Amino acid sequence: MSELGTRLQQARTEKGLSIDDVQSITKIQKRYLIGIEEGNYDSMPGPFYIRAFVRQYADAVGLSGEQLLNDYKDELPAAQKSTPTQMNAATVSRRGYRSGGRFMEIFPMILVALFVIAIIAIAYVLSQRAPVDSPVEEAEDSEIVLETQPQEDEPAAPIEEEEETVEEEPVEPEPTVTITPTRTQGENAYIDVTGTEALTVRIEFTGESWLSILRNDLGGELLIPSERVYSVADSPFTFEAPEPGVYRIRLGVTANSKVFINDEPLPFQTGMNSENLYINWTQ
Structure with a gap:
């Protein structure tokens, strides 16, 4: 010993x-x-x-x-710097999925615009048609006489094509994100997050700090590649929650860390050297 x-x-x-x-x-x-x-x-x-x-x-x-x-510094091993990790493949995949989702949102509007342009083009082509000339007869004395056809019935007025009215769907306002610290207990801080369909946690490191992220309501499932020490070289670290639930973010040195939820800064709650952030995300 x-x-x-x-x-x-x-x-x-x-x-x-x-x-x-x-x-x-x-x-x-x-x-x-x-x-x-x-x-x-x-x-x-x-x-x-x-x-x-x-x-x-x-x-x-x-x-x-x-x-x-x-x-007792002589008894303890010297601290070593950690190396940066590659971006989680699941995070890259989810980002690509969201890009495709945004395209599908604007795709109906693109179809409506093409439909309106097609109607305008058809109307322009119809308006450019030349009138039909009256028939011409050659007289016996070789003189060209323009024969006027008797008017029998007045031609019916052309039927104007009714332009189809396309009603644009009302754009619903984006929900307002609400981040509410509810209570603290020792080094544990509890925060409720509502009003958002996506939850992104960004951590900026100004020094070395230990980090782990667990899915707390599923028995402590580890959601980042490994529990290890992060440093300035790893900043910023980004984590995207896959679905609503309770997530525990543990930071070993809060003084070397800045936490953002959906780009909103989250001050540390307990004032302790280490802190557990319990994020309860509901829609």
């Missing part, structure tokens, strides 16, 4: 907390907490996670996380 792990275990014991209690407070898996106490960091995701987990563990048992990281 390392000196850092001994100190954390002693502080936990003095507070009368079990490993399960610390797991419930910090949301860190039990096997990682045991690894910190035993000084076994091989099973953890990476150096940044280790430092973040130690800081949260220390805060939970009443110690200063920053002070512990400084005092």
